Amino acid sequence: MDTAVHLNGITKRFPGVVANDDVDLAVERGTVHALLGENGAGKTTLMNVLYGLYKPTSGQVFVDDAECRFDSPREAIDAGIGMIHQHFMLVDPMTVTENITLGNEPRKWGGLTVDRAAARDAVVDLSERYGFDVDPDARVEDVSVGEQQRVEILKALYRGADVLILDEPTAVLTPQEVEELFEVLEELTDQGKTIIFITHKLGEAMRAADEITVLRDGRNVGTVDADGTTREDLAELMVGREVLLDVDRPPTETGEVVAAASNLVVEDDRGVRAVDDVSLDVRAGEVFGIAGVDGNGQSELVEALTGLSAPESGRIEFLGEDVTDTSRRRRIESGMAYIPEDRQERGLVMDFDLVENALLGSQHSPELGPNGRIDWSATREHAESIIEEYDVRPPNPDSISESLSGGNQQKFIVGREFSREPELVVAAHPTRGVDVGSIEFIHERLLELRKQGVAIVLISSKLEEVQGLSDRLAVMYEGEFIDVVDPGETTEEELGLLMAGEHPDEEAAGQADTSGNQAESGDAFAGGEHA
Amino acid sequence: MKIPSRARAVLERLAGASATERILISTAALVLSILLGAVLVLVAGRMTTCTAGEAVYYFGTGFCYDPVVVFDRLFLGALGDPFSGGWSPNGQFSVTLRETTLLLFTGLSVALAFRAGIFNIGTQGQMVVGGMATAVLVLWASSLVSGVVGTFLLVPFGVLVGAVFGGLYGAIPGFLKAYADANEVITTIMLNFIATGVTLYLVSGAFKDPESAANQTVPLPEYAQFPTVLFGGRQDFSLVALFFGVVAVGALYYLLEHTAFGYDVRTSGIQPDAAEYGGVDAARTIVASLTLSGALGGVAGAMYVMMILGSFQSGVPSYGFDGITVSILAGNNPLGVGFAALLFGVLKSGTTVVQFATDVPPQLVGVLRGLIILFVAMPEFFRLVGKRVTDTGSKVVATDGGAPGGDDDE
Numbered sequence: 001m002d003t004a005v006h007l008n009g010i011t012k013r014f015p016g017v018v019a020n021d022d023v024d025l026a027v028e029r030g031t032v033h034a035l036l037g038e039n040g041a042g043k044t045t046l047m048n049v050l051y052g053l054y055k056p057t058s059g060q061v062f063v064d065d066a067e068c069r070f071d072s073p074r075e076a077i078d079a080g081i082g083m084i085h086q087h088f089m090l091v092d093p094m095t096v097t098e099n100i101t102l103g104n105e106p107r108k109w110g111g112l113t114v115d116r117a118a119a120r121d122a123v124v125d126l127s128e129r130y131g132f133d134v135d136p137d138a139r140v141e142d143v144s145v146g147e148q149q150r151v152e153i154l155k156a157l158y159r160g161a162d163v164l165i166l167d168e169p170t171a172v173l174t175p176q177e178v179e180e181l182f183e184v185l186e187e188l189t190d191q192g193k194t195i196i197f198i199t200h201k202l203g204e205a206m207r208a209a210d211e212i213t214v215l216r217d218g219r220n221v222g223t224v225d226a227d228g229t230t231r232e233d234l235a236e237l238m239v240g241r242e243v244l245l246d247v248d249r250p251p252t253e254t255g256e257v258v259a260a261a262s263n264l265v266v267e268d269d270r271g272v273r274a275v276d277d278v279s280l281d282v283r284a285g286e287v288f289g290i291a292g293v294d295g296n297g298q299s300e301l302v303e304a305l306t307g308l309s310a311p312e313s314g315r316i317e318f319l320g321e322d323v324t325d326t327s328r329r330r331r332i333e334s335g336m337a338y339i340p341e342d343r344q345e346r347g348l349v350m351d352f353d354l355v356e357n358a359l360l361g362s363q364h365s366p367e368l369g370p371n372g373r374i375d376w377s378a379t380r381e382h383a384e385s386i387i388e389e390y391d392v393r394p395p396n397p398d399s400i401s402e403s404l405s406g407g408n409q410q411k412f413i414v415g416r417e418f419s420r421e422p423e424l425v426v427a428a429h430p431t432r433g434v435d436v437g438s439i440e441f442i443h444e445r446l447l448e449l450r451k452q453g454v455a456i457v458l459i460s461s462k463l464e465e466v467q468g469l470s471d472r473l474a475v476m477y478e479g480e481f482i483d484v485v486d487p488g489e490t491t492e493e494e495l496g497l498l499m500a501g502e503h504p505d506e507e508a509a510g511q512a513d514t515s516g517n518q519a520e521s522g523d524a525f526a527g528g529e530h531a
Numbered sequence: 532m533k534i535p536s537r538a539r540a541v542l543e544r545l546a547g548a549s550a551t552e553r554i555l556i557s558t559a560a561l562v563l564s565i566l567l568g569a570v571l572v573l574v575a576g577r578m579t580t581c582t583a584g585e586a587v588y589y590f591g592t593g594f595c596y597d598p599v600v601v602f603d604r605l606f607l608g609a610l611g612d613p614f615s616g617g618w619s620p621n622g623q624f625s626v627t628l629r630e631t632t633l634l635l636f637t638g639l640s641v642a643l644a645f646r647a648g649i650f651n652i653g654t655q656g657q658m659v660v661g662g663m664a665t666a667v668l669v670l671w672a673s674s675l676v677s678g679v680v681g682t683f684l685l686v687p688f689g690v691l692v693g694a695v696f697g698g699l700y701g702a703i704p705g706f707l708k709a710y711a712d713a714n715e716v717i718t719t720i721m722l723n724f725i726a727t728g729v730t731l732y733l734v735s736g737a738f739k740d741p742e743s744a745a746n747q748t749v750p751l752p753e754y755a756q757f758p759t760v761l762f763g764g765r766q767d768f769s770l771v772a773l774f775f776g777v778v779a780v781g782a783l784y785y786l787l788e789h790t791a792f793g794y795d796v797r798t799s800g801i802q803p804d805a806a807e808y809g810g811v812d813a814a815r816t817i818v819a820s821l822t823l824s825g826a827l828g829g830v831a832g833a834m835y836v837m838m839i840l841g842s843f844q845s846g847v848p849s850y851g852f853d854g855i856t857v858s859i860l861a862g863n864n865p866l867g868v869g870f871a872a873l874l875f876g877v878l879k880s881g882t883t884v885v886q887f888a889t890d891v892p893p894q895l896v897g898v899l900r901g902l903i904i905l906f907v908a909m910p911e912f913f914r915l916v917g918k919r920v921t922d923t924g925s926k927v928v929a930t931d932g933g934a935p936g937g938d939d940d941e
Contacts, residue, residue: 308807329810338808346808351801359794360809369791376789 003065004029004163004194005050005081010059012045012218017394019045021218022059027163027211032185032195034209034226036202038238038435039407040393042218043198047165050196051083052076063163082156083165088148092141097123099140100155126154131187146177150184163194170204171406171433182208200407200435202231202238214238239437249447249469255284257317258455259305259336259424264314266300274300275311276479280457282424287446287456289470289487291463293499297479298459299341302428305457306338307331308346319423332361335423339414339430341459343406347413350402354392357401358383358416386415391438406433414442418449425449428459443469463495477501556910564906568899569598575895585890596891605899608884609877620762623884629768629839631876635776636831637854638861638868638875639783640824645863646787647820648800653704653719654828655851656726661697661829662836663730665689666748666843667738669836673755681754689755690775690833697829698822700726705821709814715821723851731845740842747844757838767839775834776872779827783865796820828854853879860908878903 005027012020019042027033035043048054050061052070061068063079070076073083090099097120106118123136132150140148149169156164170178185195185208199205205212206226213223214237222237259282266275274297282288292298303309305316307328316324323331340346348357359379363369368379383397390411392404401409414430427446431439446469450456460466466473466487473487475498482498497503576586576594586593587600607614611624618624637654644651669689676684704722707713735746742749757769787793798806799816807813831850836843857875861867878900885896 327810327812328807329812332810340808342804345802345804347805349798349802349805352798356794360798360805363791363794363809369794372791374789374791374794 002029003027004063005196006062006065007046007050008060008062010046010049010061011057012042012049012054013057019218020049020056023215023218023220025213025220025223027194027196029194030189030192031210032189032197032208034205034212035196035198035215036200036205036212036234036238037215038200038437039405041215041238043200043215044167045218046215047083047167047196047198050076051081051165077156077159077161080160080162081165082153082159082161082163084149084152084156084167084169086168086171088152090140090148090151093139095136096134096138096140096143096147096151097136099151100126100158102155104159122158123154126157130154130157130184130191132184144177146173146180149173149177149181153184153188157193161193163196164188165196165198167198168200169197170199170201178204200238202234202436205234206231216240235436238435239440250451252285252451254286254471255453257281258284258319259457260317261301261305262315262317264301264304264316265312266297266304266309267312268300273312274479275304277314278476278479278481280474280481282455282457284423284453284455285450286472287450287458287470289466289473290457290459290476291466291473291495291499292461292476294461296476298476299428300479301476302338302341302426302457302459306336306426329364332420333365335420337417337420337422337425339417339425339427341428341432343409343413348401348409351400353400354387354397354404354412355380355383357412358386358397360416362420382419386412386419390415390441407435407438410434411438411442414445418445422449422454424455424457426457426459429461430458431460431462431465463492463499467492467495475499557907560906560910561903564903565602567906568902569602571898571902572596572598572601572891572895575891581890596889596895600889601885601891601896601899604885604888605881605896606877608888609881621765623766623880625762625766625768626883627873627876627880628762628770628773629766629876630879631872632768632773632776632838633831633834633850634853634857634872634875635773635780635868636827636834637850638857638872639779639854639865640827640831640851641854641858642861642863642865642868643783643787643796643827644820644824645858646800647796647816647824648803649708649817649821649824650716651701651704651719651821651824652716652855653701653722653851654824654831654854655847655849656719656723657697657700657825657828658832658835658851659723659726659730659847660700660832661693661826662832662847663733663738663748663843664696664829665693665833666751666836668692669755670749670751673752677752677754679754681752682756682758685755686757686771686837689837690830693829693831693833693836694826695829697832698826701825701828702818702822705818705825708821709817727845727847730843734843734845738843745844747840748842750842751837755837756841757834769838772834772838775830777869779830780865780869783827787865792819856904856908860904874907875904 003026005025007023007025010020010023011018023042023046025046035047037043045054049056052073052075055071061070063081068079070079091102094102097116100123101119105114106122107113108115108118120136126132127134127136132154134147134150134154135143140151143151153164169181173181185197189195197205197209206229209226211223212226212229212234214221214234216238224234260280262279264275264278265273268274276297278301280288290298290301300309304311307323307326311324314324315322318331318336319334344350349360355376359368359374363374364372368375368382380397386392387395387397392408392412392415401412404412410431410433417425425446430446431442434442446456446458458466458469470487472484473490474481474484475495476482477499478501482501482503485495573589573594573596576596579595581595583593586595587597588594608623609627611618611622611627637658640654640657641651669685669692672688673681673685700722704713704715704718707718708715731746734748738748740747740749757772759768760770762768762770787797795806795811795816798809799811799813803813806816828851832847835847835850853875857868857871860871860874882893882896882900885891886893
């Protein structure tokens, strides 16, 4: 076999942190090589070294057996390396063709102007050769995220890339798009291209890669053959200890009803009824799960419960009091914690450091903001304890939230909300984008709160998660609870059908009106993507 | 999505600039703007005619304007010539401090609103309303008390009146924004016109001084104005007013950085959705910050009346609009406003000195002033220059800007 890329003893230090520690990596030509690791394990840093964005502190980079010292991505591109970042580098109002050829346009009239026809032909040729489905004349802002990703890949290929680095390529894709991407990767390797694929999702690494290298704390802890390994082995390599992939949920005694909603109707931004006559109650020591394909009203339901939007009608009770019109601040102060779905818009102020973010929601609390004055040293201690307990990396309370990876941002929010000593936790997708080790930890903490008698409302599109953690499980479809089931007594298939809006047993449906359901919703749910 | 991330990267690097770097940046900006200005002065000097005796000679060529003299007057003149022995507290330096005092308040007014994410262009109008109210009410109150006791009572009273009326005037666009979703840029601009128009109407009618030809109120008695301490009674400057300004700088800094209200304001300013999540009442924060912003503008108006004019007169100078520049120059940071207001004050006062001392046309001095502010206000360019300076002779610095251990994965 011949090696397309060989990294030899790469060490990359940042002030105070070693991001990569003596990492060796050899990638065979014409294969898909997954780089697997937890958030902050140093995967992206390593690839940024290969792509010329960072200079290694020590170590060598070989491409096609020739040693390379890249000073910039431009030099890496010239050596045949292409990188597709997690956040696309595309110009939205320009067409697909313009984006792909940007900076390397074919010229005519002695270089005076861009030869648009030639550019378009080149793009069409390329996409046909690799079987890509892209419209060369569409504007990037008008095409789907999956297609934008293919545009990024074509851009790299157009610049002559032989080795493609994809940084968390599936994070932004729907399950179908993920499948399409994997087909594209197969086609590329069939034609001799080499793929390096950064991920923290075990299933994807196993599914798409030929070989898998696991990074932990900046070190290469093993390269394995994808066919000769198991999810459990990989999880253990990633985390460094045995990981319980199944949740152990001991029975607890449930207490009083902590929160209840009755006949809740909530409209979304466009005035459409997103939540249609939903009633629920959750008791102390109970996890009430809400499953469903994203966009069936879960977000709107949660925002109404937590006081971020006002319902059109219906009533919300919390600790025996009517809180339908109570402000968000009052609800926080009376013991409602909320892990929001959108961590970068809601959960954290991206330009604030972690100390300032530890204060969010507690700025008027007697502990951190007594008499309207902020106790910054207490806030700093609070931030430090969250960082330590939830293993937020880098462990520096002065880091700006923006600079943290998504998983670490999530861990910080979860830590902050759990530390409020809440009566009720509303957790929307609490483990989205978080690596396996942390998922396990967050689940444990959630169950610990349950044991302490906290009421929990858990929303997730990951079936495994809601099924494994919930005591009662509602399935939400088109703004209604199509059914509330006992998760232990219900199979994944039955839940899947419910999520698609098909009720197997009309009589038992109770409150749910299923007569209007068509079989149109074939949408897969993202269940089980994370171990 | 793509552009903002780049802009953010720039800001991050800026934010990462150390204190030394910042000083170097500002110094480099100042020096470069002076050099460029000097060239302009020389060129302009070649384009006019003057007698051989008036001309100065550089590089064997004669120029009608001497850039050394121009910048000497602009800066040292504004400071009252501290090195030439003729310094007096009644001199030009007190003019500089007088301008600085007013700019402190208008700068803070704009900065506070900016931090709340609100572009308050209405500081000028709030200042006019505050000033008018102060003139009328202090005049009325001055008939009740007099003498030293009067000063002790009337000056704080006047400042309070300015703050209340400016604050109420600022609350109007606040309510409009919070409860009617009206864009504050439009409403505050329009309210500026209304403030100017209504005060002109009042001061030329009901409140006009019958003994004056100008549209102005009856002058306040001496004891109802800011007392002169140490400095410049002749130049309408009061150290007491400056002291108020310095206290306001510290108070606003404390408010923003160390109180829950300040946290609410800053959070709403940069990420309203997160503020809402954290229990901040968006509407109340908007109204409160615009009211406070207006109050600071109103105090500037009170100072203008009780320190400078001694009455309210139509045609209030554009301190409110200059406040926008001061605030931007200061990065909307209250402490920065202190320095920016001083720089702006020096330039404003120095301009008159230059016009006095040289034949350089006032338009050209305006250009020099603009250049300095422009250069100081574009720190990113000078950050790079500053970096060059700090890097020479020192070891290689890691400049990749990577977040430590930064793994950008989802």
